[in-house]
Amino acid sequence: MRMGFRTILEASGIEVAGEAATGRQAVAAAQEIAPDVVLMDVQMPDMDGIEATRRILSQDRRPRILIVTTFDRDDYLFAALDAGASGFLLKNAGPEELVAAVRVVASGDALLAPEVTRRVIERHARPATAASAPDPGLTDREREVLRLLAEALSNAEIAERLFIGEATVKTHVSNVLQKLGARDRVAAVVYAHRHGLA
Known part of the structure; x- marks a missing residue:
């Protein structure tokens, strides 16, 4: 093997x-x-x-x-x-x-x-109530990117969907991971589902 x-x-x-x-x-x-x-x-x-x-x-x-x-x-x-x-x-x-x-x-x-x-x-995704969900401080655009991450879209697909450049998507993804304290996209998606952001 x-x-x-x-x-x-x-x-x-x-x-x-x-x-x-x-x-x-x-x-x-x-x-x-x-x-x-x-x-x-x-x-x-x-x-x-x-x-x-x-x-x-x-x-x-x-x-x-x-x-x-x-x-x-x-x-x-x-x-x-x-x-x-x-x-x-x-x-x-x-x-x-x-x-x-x-x-x-x-x-x-x-x-x-x-x-x-x-x-x-x-x-891992057990939605929290709005009152108990922490506010990670995401911008509206970062929330959009997070929702699309939760749909398992690639950076290129997100760029196409939002009519922005792929480099811009990478920046948004990096900001989302940092603000959520997520080590990678999987952790970010789990967070999104758990807190009703996706």
Whole structure:
């Protein structure tokens, strides 16, 4: 499986800086190599991928971690997100999806396999009453951008919908994440659903 991933990624111009066969090796390799993105399995010898993710993200160098697993299980999904993973992809994803996922996560965005996105929203989105919802100080335009993020639109699609430049959308998304205290787009979408902003 690792050899297959390496072949796919290198053929797409993505440098594979290292490999690890166990969770402990992954933690050590991440510290030594300082990669931009780590592809992490859930079930591995020695230490599972969830614990390895936690340990890697507790280090000084904090790569983005993309969980790639055959197991479409809620407990793995939510444990991975709680541990700080930036993405969750199933191994049945095609080569193009894998490459795109690595690039999305490397750019600082979050990514969830389409099969699991709805479950994340359903589990975490419990609308608050207007009185209990905190005011994050979003501008009207930032609220529009947040609503469109919650529709799973890309920056390019948001730009087209709002008739503004993609660079402007990136600025709005960055402001939204900062004001919400959200680490990525997934966390922002969960916030939007929980507080009735989407």
